């Protein structure tokens with residue numbers, strides 16, 4: 316019994332060699348050190364063994380009849396990517412051994428070898444294997460720990476990859492591009508990156524690039540000198556000044572005009588900029604995090620986005636999947652929002668009944684997590700008892716998707732055709748916007764009209780979007796504390 320334990324402790328090794336005498340030498344040597352050893356006289360046999368038994372390391376002869384050592388190495392790595400494979404080669408063919416290293420071999424030994432040499436290589440291989448395993452467990456622990464990572468809730472594989480990426484990329488200075496549909500949590504991720512970086516005690520500045528006219532955007536970003544343009548009575552610092560040693564979050568980067576893109580590129584490459592109308596070169600150290608919900612590649616092809624800027628931005632790319640592609644996360648998110656809004660509304664211990672959850676699981680969530688959050692907030696506010704049932708969910712979510720024209724009853728005195736049509740159009744747009752989670756582009760798709768047409772109608776009928784964002788940029792210091800609004804424009 317003792318024997319068996321020792322073997323396990325020391326690891327198990329596969330020896331693949333066509334020469335019997337070599338197999339015997341290695342077997343005696345390795346068993347003598349307490350390793351569990353299995354012998355194979357050919358590549359085929361070795362691969363077959365590895366298919367059935369997990370090994371920690373393999374020693375493979377390069378020159379063998381049948382499947383040669385190189386091919387055996389490749390097959391073994393296919394079975395277990397992390398298996399440490401040590402190649403044995405005749406002195407004359409070290410080149411071969413190097414080739415093998417390139418194909419993923421752990422190390423090589425040349426014949427004739429000294430016993431100690433073999434033992435050292437094996438020991439290293441097993442040590443590496445142990446580290447790899449430990450790392451993997453560590454990673455899994457991190458991921459399990461974070462089904463809520465800085466308030467980013469999710470445990471679907473795609474979200475875990477996002478968490479991993481945040482942990483890996485946050486400490487560096489590299490630019491990060493976050494892509495995802497509206498409401499998928501791009502801003503949350505940007506904040507998490509800042510919080511996990513060494514810049515966390517410095518400013519996190521948000522710029523909503525899409526909202527500002529071009530020159531206002533430039534003076535907002537870079538500041539201006541006195542007299543730079545009419546109305547520039549005082550010199551003003553830009554957000555890049557304020558974000559020095561911190562991070563700047565450029566939201567909707569796809570909307571930035573080409574001229575401003577050139578200036579951004581300069582800040583990224585040279586870490587310097589000039590104020591609008593100014594000559595002085597100002598040095599800054601800012602980490603740039605950008606987000607977009609449009610396909611920048613396409614924007615680039617259409618000539619509306621600089622290629623060089625794209626590649627500069629795209630150093631680390633975080634893609635946030637739409638909620639409909641990770642519905643496993645819905646129950647967790649629901650729980651999270653019930654707790655959040657339960658607390659806010661002093662309604663602890665609320666719970667969602669299974670029927671209601673079923674409805675939420677089936678729905679497609681065009682407005683993604685933001686839409687889900689709104690739905691839960693509404694349900695919490697409207698709830699009177701402890702249970703949230705389907706009745707507290709908005710109609711369009713659970714309703715089977717059939718479109719019904721209303722039945723018209725014309726009053727005896729008659730009715731204005733124009734008014735009815737107008738009212739009808741207005742309501743149709745409102746319902747569609749709701750179904751689209753407030754996303755105009757999606758609503759336009761649902762109605763088979765152009766987004767610009769929809770936008771015109773929304774303006775004409777003065778339809779108010781359910782969600783409004785007023786600030787264009789915010790500066791926060793340290794741990795997300797709100798310091799002050801820099802610019803404030805209405806949509």
Ligand SMILES: Nc1ncnc2c1ncn2[C@@H]1O[C@H](COP(=O)(O)OP(=O)(O)OP(=O)(O)O)[C@@H](O)[C@H]1O
Pocket residue numbers: 466467468469495496497498499500501502503504608648651684685688
């Ligand atoms: N994984 C998540 N866990 C918890 N809350 C989330 C998650 N994703 C998004 N949210 C919430 O949904 C709302 C929208 O998130 P956020 O503003 O980060 O989205 P966005 O991708 O920037 O959207 P947009 O493109 O419209 O600006 C926020 O209230 C945010 O807290």
Ligand SMILES: [Mg+2]
Pocket residue numbers: 501502566
């Ligand atoms: Mg956003």
